[in-house]
Amino acid sequence: MLAIVSSATLYGINALPVQVEVNTGEVGDLRFITVGLPDAAVKESNDRVMSAIANSGYKQPYTRTTINLAPGDIRKEGPMYDLPIALGLLASTGQIDIPHLNNYLIGGELSLSGQTRPIKGALALAILAQKLGKAGVILPPKSAAEASIVSDVAIFPVNSLDETVQFLTGKIFIQQLKPPTKPIEKSTKQNYEMDFSEIKGQFSLRRAVEIAVAGGHNLLMIGPPGAGKSMLAKRIPTIMPEPTEAEFLEILSVHSVAGMTRNENIDSSYRPFRSPHHTISDVGLLGGGTIPGPGEISIAHNGVLFLDELPEFKRSTLEVLRQPLEDGEVTISRSAGKITLPCSFMLVAAMNPCPCGYLGDPKRECRCSPPQIQRYRSRISGPLLDRIDIHIEAPSLAITELRDEKLAESSKILKERIIISRKIQIERFQKTKSTCNARMNHAQIRKHCHIEKSQGDLLQQAMEQLSLSARAYDRILKVARTIADLDSKEKIDSPHLLEAIQYRSLDRNLFY
């Protein structure tokens, strides 16, 4: 007899419908065949499902059994078909009779004992079920909680195969999960373990970071070892404004598909902060693989990607970052299909000025030869540097500064100022795709970054002296806009512009 159960497969951050068709014949030897482009994890499903069925008190099929995952031209990945296959087997062998089985979208991994385990991409499944007009979605509890954010579709959490059967045959009642009353629960606690007040000195670095976070600008910190670059970068999450609901849903979609929500809860008041090691592969960074999934740049979507020791990354790896940095999305083509994933992140990078780290240090002598320095810097191309709005030098700290017991300005105070400037930006970009100053397109720069003729002359002169590229022009205007916003000024004044120009001066000093 043939039984059909609805499930889904992930494609980028979206889900596509999959029909799990199970047919058990009346005669023939026991033989299991799974067709429809399954990957290894799907094929292994047979063993788990058979054990789960036996341990839940049902009979295993004893004749030839064919499982088809349709459509056959899309790859199916992972163990999420365990539960639909088990239900299909029970229905096709006549052990259960559920007339409306197909009305539900079902996904879940099974343990050998028949308990359910969370799956990747539950949020995408719920969105698909809503689109398809399904009566509900059946998921393991942890995945169900995640899916319940989609408010217009009924989500039923199930703990085991047997519980699912009891529910579907009407023997037990399962309360559908309500979406969180406030659409997303915000945690009120603000007890970070790290705080900006611990950072001593480095006033210009702190200022540059404040501007960068306020406007969502990419930032490069250059300074000797021990200046506090890594220390500061790690504290950036403590001053980031909370994501809006729409932004949080996007973050959650990517993290759900990356399988991160299976094990940890994502706090809706934090933006992602990702800090991949410099040995990361291109696929790890950009995304991809045989079944294209999100990489670090997408996991950092709406948050921060921190690349510490920037020149240690392979030059080719840094080059492939250029396009996604510009577009806010990344397209991955693989044999299994071409997908586009969001990756609108703020890039924060740190590097030493030379291989030994002490070039230009007043206290220590640099031991690097000019060719060594040249090689070190040439790993970061001009075009990549162009895309980083703010470059800032972090000098080594004086002992007196380190000994200073006074606490510096706290994250809380910085964050308050940043939130005020973000509010100005949100109002400015209402009904447009931009979310912050750094994301302005050319037309928006024209509209919102107007400068007087005398200021234009000033900028032109600076650009000529520093031999800056045309791209730098727009970047300076955007940064000047943010500085004016932090100053609560509607018009960009000359001091704003001059400060913004300063953040490009490394173009000339360090890279040519």
Ligand SMILES: Nc1ncnc2c1ncn2[C@@H]1O[C@H](COP(=O)(O)OP(=O)(O)O)[C@@H](O)[C@H]1O
């Ligand atoms: N500005 C600073 N204020 C307080 N401590 C600092 C500062 N800079 C460095 N330190 C101390 O030195 C350690 C190393 O700093 P780190 O951030 O790793 O430097 P970098 O990344 O620039 O090489 C920090 O963990 C911290 O204890």
Ligand SMILES: [Mg+2]
């Ligand atoms: Mg460091």
